[in-house]
Amino acid sequence: MLAAGVLLTTPLAVLALGRIFAHDRVIGFVQANSFTFWAYLPAYFVAAIALAARRWMLAVVAAAIVACHLVWVLPDYRGADPIPAEAAGAPHLRLFTANLYLDNHELGPIIEEIRQADPDLLLLQEFSVRAQRAIEGAGVVDSLPYRVIDTSSGIFGTAIYSRFPLSEGGTWREGHTPMTRATVNVQGRRLRVYNVHTSAPSTPDGFKHWNDDLRALVAAADTEPGTLMLAGDFNANQHHRWYERLKDVPLDECHEARGRGNATTWPNNTNHLPGIRLDHVFVSRGAVCLSIREGRGKGSDHKPVIAEIALLE
DSSP states (O other), X not given: OHHHHHHHHHHHHHXXXXXXXXXXXXXXXXXXXHTHHHXXXXXXXXXXXXXXXXXXXXXXXXXXXXXXXXXHHGGGGOOOOOOOGGGGGSOXXXXXXXXXXXXXXXXXXXXXXXXXXXXXXXXXXXXXXXXHHHHHHTTTXXXXXXXXXXOSSGGGOEEEEESSOEEEEEEEXXXXXXXXXXXXXXXXXXXXXXXEEOOOTTSHHHHHHHHHHHHHHHHHHHHOOSEEEEEEEOSOOTTSHHHHHHHTSSOEXXXXXXXXXXXXXXXXXXXXXXXXXOEEEEEOTTEEXXXXXXXXXXXXXXXXXXEEEEEOO
């Protein structure tokens, strides 16, 4: 039993120390940190068995790992932030953001979800010519006449559809991966929107591109004047350092703001990995999230995210 406990706790201790002293500095830490909620659960079992068996050194190591885990995951269970009173009378915007999954050949269910949600602002990732034909052919975006579309970037194609006028729109290329952005004019209030889809840190090149993309997003968020929204598939979650950098800008993450930090959006029943949250809506202090939920996303490996945003300035 002691040997099994050591075999379980040693890699977890290395992973915890890596997070503390070299957060996301190597690809293995990035991938493991994605699953922080799940990865450290064996330490609870080892701590209990070691205490019962009076294996004090093993118990101390396992308990230290448990303590780190609690520090990292308990913030996901805090309550919602208060909504300012002025949000009730402010202009509202309903956002629907979804990674369509490039190889999804059954777009009908997601198109129906968009129709039911009736968004004011639609952000789509992994957007192809085929997806554009299907969505526009179904008439689901007839009420969203303002558009910024990039179907030339393969898996990184993105699209913005809006009920409200758009300006300063186009494809943004400051990081490695192209993304679309535009300014939405909502009843006289301007919201700068970035439709996010970063590279995935699944290969050494992807890891480098992931860092390039998120570094560029942080820099853009730091310098954009006025009210800002970053939304889409970040390929990062609350256990990654770039997520914390975005919050430090400062930006509010809508799942956290509404007390839903433990929500999951990926892999949406497409493989046997446990659920994590890779899809986010970040807003600056000129906006407040009133509600946020996940859709079904049938046919995609991501769940859509639907949020109600009030623009305070």
